Amino acid sequence: MITLIKRPTPSRFWSFTTPVLAVIATMIAGGVLFSILGKDPVQAIKVIFWDPLLGPNAAYFRGQLLVKAGPLILIAAGLAVGFRAGIWNIGAEGQYIMGALAGASVALAAYPAESHWLFPAMVVAGALGGWIWGMIPAVLKVLFGTSEILVSLMLVYVAQNFLAWAAFGPLKNPEGYGFPGSRNLQQYPSAHNPELFAGTGMHWGVVAALIAVIATYVLMQRHIAGFRIRVAGEAPRAARFAGVLPANLVMFCLGLSGALAGLAGMFEVSGPSGQITDSFNAGYGFTAIIVAFLGRLNAIGILLAGLLMALTYIGGDMAQLMLGLPTAAIQVFQGMLLFFLLGFDLLTHYRLRLGKGSK
Amino acid sequence: MIGGIDIVTLIAALMAASTPVLLAATGELVAEKAGVLNLGVEGMMIVGAVAGFATAVTTGSPVLGFAGGALAAALMASLFALLTQVFLSNQTATGLALTLFGLGLSALAGKGFEGVRPPPTGKVPFGPLADLPVVGPIVFGHDWMVYVSLALVAAVWAFLKYARLGLILRAVGENHDAAHALGYRVIAVRFAALAFGGALAGLGGAYLSLVRVPQWTEGMTAGAGWIALAIVVFASWRAERVLIGAYLFGGITALQLQLQAAGYAIPVHFLSMAPYVITVLVLVVLSATHRYGAPAAPAALGRTFHASN
Secondary structure, three states: OEEEEEOOOOOHHHHHHHHHHHHHHHHHHHHHHHHHOOOOHHHHHHHHHOHHHHOOOHHHHHHHHHHHHHHHHHHHHHHHHHHHOOOOOOOHHHHHHHHHHHHHHHHHHHOOOOOOOHHHHHHHHHHHHHHHHHHHHHHHHHHHOOOHHHHHHHHHHHHHHHHHHHHHOOOOOOOOOOOOOOOOHHHOHHHOOOOOOOOOOOOHHHHHHHHHHHHHHHHHHHOHHHHHHHHHHHOHHHHHHOOOOHHHHHHHHHHHHHHHHHHHHHHHHHOOOOOOOOOOOOOHHHHHHHHHHHOOOOHHHHHHHHHHHHHHHHHHHHHHHHHOOOHHHHHHHHHHHHHHHHHHOHHHHEEEEEOOOOO | OEOOEOHHHHHHHHHHHHHHHHHHHHHHHHHHHOOOOOOOHHHHHHHHHHHHHHHHHHHOOHHHHHHHHHHHHHHHHHHHHHHHHHOOOOHHHHHHHHHHHHHHHHHHHOHHHOOOOOOOOOEOOOHHHHHOOOHHHHHOOOEHHHHHHHHHHHHHHHHHHHOHHHHHHHHHHHOHHHHHHOOOOHHHHHHHHHHHHHHHHHHHHHHHHHHHOOOOOOOOOOOHHHHHHHHHHHOOOOHHHHHHHHHHHHHHHHHHHHHHHOOOOOOHHHHHHHHHHHHHHHHHHHHHHHOOOOOOOOOOOOOOOOOOO
């Protein structure tokens, strides 16, 4: 019989080791899944994790890595701050959409004027769009005590419908021959978020993601506000005695994660995706939740986790191309990763002992 | 007829429209009454939808389809139970994981079933009763699953209120340490409650793919599982109010669809938003009023139980 004994403080060793263990376990379980689907598991794992980095066509895929990792890291960095405080923003997908819509609307309103101020204005609009969408659950929670989980999630569906309406209606390209979707911002120099160095996939969104990682790292590890956020999450009562106002915390965390998700959407729509369509959002807002947990809600961890998750996207595309592996298999793979991570986390918080534990 | 909307048709339609959410919310109610917050309802529902659909199509029997959907979703719930009750993982995070996993798994499993029509689920033959005006379509005009869902709500209500096991389940949900001290098996009770909740979410999902749509499409639950979670809050954790809540939301969905059909000048996308916006509004109104009343949520809801504490 194994008994669990709660550790007084989470184990540092295990908190670094469990994500690695989870990745390995997911690869094994993924291999089983792939062989059920009739694919050679070893080859599938190689195509997903090895070929995009070091395979024959890696030069192209390495650029894609940053393109996919950028939004994931940017969103997850914001979400992690809230998760640390026990504030669950799971509507990042909606905030991402609204940020993209706000940013693109500014650009489309200015079209075809060229100005150096346009792109910065879009950045502000994008952040603002996401911030407003994140503040709705925040304000409702503060004023009425509604669950931010349910409200932020419901707002994803509202945002999706809003996006569809905009893509078919006001933002539709007047010269688009009746096809739904906006003008392509990639063909509008002032509004385009270009690749900064050819072939790297580096665009302003990736720069913003790196800044967000550094900023949230400083905030959480070096600043008193970050300390308060952590206390509020781990010991809410103690935090209240220490004078942390829950209302401010809720507004800050949801506002921040909303703004960052909005930025991610804006950089995506003005860069890699280029166009507002009713389905341009690729679920980054949900995958970022996995990234935040895989990165242990820690800025540096999120950076690594974002890159890994981006790799599974690219590897998944490649596996679809080369092995005919369905895209959904990668979604399952990502979900399993989170399961294993949460399961292995037991080791971080509890000590296992054989036989009956006496104390 | 009011403004092009036929009231009798609307009520009959809302009963069918509510059934998936009603089933899922009733299941989640039982899980939450046992003190576990399972945010994976959406994931369990969609797995139930695809499993039910696949079973019904391959066997040709809707009954087996519903059973298959319930079983698959109950397995998903057991996975959640294993992680949260044995591996003591965070319930919020695990529930989200269950939803993300379920969405992926269902998309993968449903690949070969797109564009297929399921075997029809029959209406209950009430004979001449179904031809009665007003009462006919509302009371006697449904498929058997609608009546099953109502029976399940009644059973859950009675179970929680009168059964000894129901009392134990509620005790576990209110104070797991006290229940444990009394010798009740907290983890076993929660496992059972979660599996039951999963099975009902699966039935709800299967109802969507076998009766409501009836077809399999990726992501077809479209937030129904989350609305079910909201309904449990709306219902203040009481079975009879779950019924009211689910029918209210079903009513909005049905009305919204009828307004689309009646060709009102409101853009379709705004009408499709309505159920979600109204869910938010209802949550607001409810939370605002609860602030001044007794908290209705089970006291141990969402808390991890670890016996040697």
